[in-house]
Amino acid sequence: MIERYHIYCHIPFCKKRCPYCYFTAKFSEEEMINLDAMDEYVKAMKADIEKADFPDAVVTSIVCGGGTPSLLNERQLDTIIDAIRSKLPPDRFNGMEFMAYEVSPDTASEATLITFRNKGFNRVSIGAQSFVDEELKLLGRPYTREMIVKAAELVRKVNYDMLNIDLLIGIPGQTHDSVIQSIKDTVTIKPEHISVSLFYSSYPGGKEFVQKCEKRGKLIPYLSDKIQIYEDVCRILMDNGYVRVDNTVFSLPDYVFPYEKDAISETEPVLAFGPGSAGYWDNNRVRFTPPYINKYIEAPASVEEEITVDNYAFTIVWGHLNAYGKIEENVLEEKLGFNFEEVMRLEKDVNILLSVLIQENLVFRQDSAYILRPETLNRAIVLMHYIRDGWGYKLITAPEQTLNLN
Incomplete structure (x- = not known):
């Protein structure tokens, strides 16, 4: 609710x-x-x-x-x-x-x-x-x-x-x-x-x-x-x-x-209007509007899409690390129905993100959460940005012809 x-x-x-x-x-x-x-x-x-x-x-x-x-x-x-x-x-x-x-x-x-x-x-x-x-x-x-x-x-x-x-x-x-x-x-x-x-x-x-x-x-x-x-x-x-x-x-x-x-964090409720806008909505769905201005003028409408490991796992992990400095396992279980190990196995980009942070000793595991180390936080933020930039232009609001889903 x-x-x-x-x-x-x-x-x-x-x-x-x-x-x-x-x-x-x-x-x-x-x-x-x-x-x-x-x-x-x-x-x-x-x-x-x-x-x-x-x-x-x-x-x-x-x-x-x-x-x-x-x-x-x-x-x-x-x-x-x-x-x-x-x-x-x-x-x-x-x-x-x-x-x-x-x-x-x-x-x-x-x-x-x-x-x-x-x-x-x-x-x-x-x-x-x-x-x-x-x-x-x-x-x-x-x-x-x-x-x-x-x-x-x-x-x-x-x-x-x-x-x-x-x-x-x-x-x-x-x-x-x-x-x-x-x-x-x-x-x-x-x-x-x-x-x-x-x-x-x-x-x-x-x-x-x-x-x-x-x-x-x-x-x-x-x-x-x-x-x-x-x-x-x-x-x-x-x-x-x-x-x-x-x-x-x-x-x-x-x-x-x-x-x-x-x-x-992209997981707090936002009721968004207008082409190119998006907001997390209704616990396990995202509400967005494709970025076609003229089509919106002709027939304004949004789209709701169920959150899955394939389309939203990286967004959730990356967003929580950036917004809150940590990603808790219960967030993944609530939104996606899987724990850390399962999400990392199912989604290679999440695996890359967390594996790099672990390898570089920028996170630690505590109470079923990965937490960014305060003493290396700035380095972690820049490195996470670098990883996301390599992840590609995968905004759900991007035009179909520009989405890089490889």
């Missing part, structure tokens, strides 16, 4: 597709940059929300992700929020602790920030990725360091409760010094949350992007260098008063945002 859950609304539109982006790679570029279709898209999402079954449980948060949710105008935003409001008892909607969305620095106008704040949004995430102008240009980002700083200043002016800044480590051409500079610039702003993600290359177009960068002399840092960079980043954040929430998010004390940890 679901006791609490999050609501996630995916806004897949962007002004352009950035060549590094793991998440927008699932969409047709022609569809995702067609901003003229946003009105019809919002109408489809409204219909999708209105026909969905909302459980009788506490709603922890509403999150609008993307893509670029800040491209929504006030009328479109009202349509989505009012549809959600109509499905919830007033006390459930008004009692929500968090409403969050993502903004790109080039769309973070004061008017946009005020519009979202007036609708109840209290957390905003700025997708900076880097504070180094040369790196931003390589990533195809349409803004500069100065624009990131200005966006953060506007967030403070509009009085949001929480600001998150997204940073990316391991992109082509990045160096130890350039990463540390971005971290120091971020810490100077003092956001409540800092998300430090590691660059994935295993997405459609990722290999080509990396090769183009290499031809320009911009190389991905070696694994050993990436580990050292990540170690130093974590040290700087903790020296400045941040605490680790999970493998990605660092927070100032007392600024909790549970959606981040729940989403990365």
